[in-house]
Amino acid sequence: MSPLEPFGARLRRAMDDRGPLSVGIDPHASLLAEWGLNDDVAGLERFSRTVVEAMADRVAVLKPQSAFFERFGSRGVAVLEKAVEEARAAGALVVMDAKRGDIGSTMAAYAESFLHKDAPLFSDALTVSPYLGYGSLKPAVELARENGAGLFVLALTSNPEGGEVQHAVRTEDPGGRNVGATMLAHLAAENAGAQPLGSFGAVVGATLGDLSSYDLAINGPLLAPGIGAQGATAADLPRVFGAAVRNVVPNVSRGVLRHGPDAGALRAAADRFAEEIRAAVTSV
Structure with a gap:
């Protein structure tokens, strides 16, 4: 795969070949303890290496949560x-999964940290927060396009606190859209004409229930946390996402990671989730 091939095209192929599953790499202290590891750099290294070695050759996406590494x-x-x-x-x-969001040169610096092809932390995509205004993400959008990377913009998240911002109605919007819907509309514009899938996705919680009032047809991926420990199941995906379900990338973290540190058990858990998700998606 060319590094400059758009992220959306690479993601579509990975999802079709490996199944539409993202597995989180979330080495928080309690999970390190469950694995019998110390809450230190050695434990962190053992944990992350085990996850990568067990699953990087079989899952479409791995999603490290940067905060759990930065704390060291x-x-x-x-x-x-x-x-x-x-x-x-x-x-x-x-x-x-860094959820960066800022303005001007600061946003540009965050983008360079994760989206420049020569950066040590260059990633295929980055989660970002648009709540300083969608336009504040422009440096990240431009650098992602330049380097064949993508973004996942927080739109309709599964945490209960998110509603006070994401469900707020914009009085200046003639259509009366709320903030989350506005973010989806921005992303649809970014992805216009992209084939087979745009590179600019939204984070939309799998635990949110019926989302038929939202236009999820953004021609881009929908990163969907909430499968497993948060209570959503693969069978819920068609009901939540409707016709957009084929572009959903469900993320599972604890539901897979709790089976460690045994690599075989990690692989088996990931395979089960991938097959359940594939079956639910193809049933639509």
């Missing part, structure tokens, strides 16, 4: 750099 300072970031490099080398697409 520069040594933790070094572990993250290695995990990203090895995951991509094994064929998984890496979505860096």
Whole structure:
């Protein structure tokens, strides 16, 4: 795969070949303890290496949560750099879950950290927050296009606190759209004409129930947290996402990771989720 091939095209192929599944790499302290690892850099390294070695050659997406690496300072970031490099080398697409959002040169610097092809943390896509205004993401959008990367923009998240912002109605919008719907509309515009799939996706929770009042047809991927420990199941996906379900990338973290540190058990859990999701998607 050419590094400059658009992320959306690479993601579509990975989902078709490997199944539409993202597995989180979330080495928080309680999970390290469950694995019998110390909450230190050595434990972090063992955890991340095990996940990458077990799954990077079989799942479409690995999604490291940068905060759990950053808490160890520069040594933790070094572990993250290695995990990203090895995951991509094994064929998984890496979505860096960093939820960056700022304005001007600061947003440009965040973008360069994760979306410039020569950056140590270069990832196939980055999660970003648009709540300083969608236009504040322009540096990330431009650099992603330049380097064949993508973005996942927080739109309709599964955390209960998100509603006070994302469900707020914009009084200046003649259609009376809420903020989440406005973000979806921006993304649809970014993806206009892209084939087979645009590179600019939305984060939309799988736990949100019926979303038929939203236009999810953004011609881009929908990263859907909430499968597994948060209560959503693969069978819920068609009801939640409707006709857009084929472009959904469900993310599972604890539902897979709790089976570690045994690599075989991790692979088996990921395979089960991938097959359940594939069956639910193809049933529509």
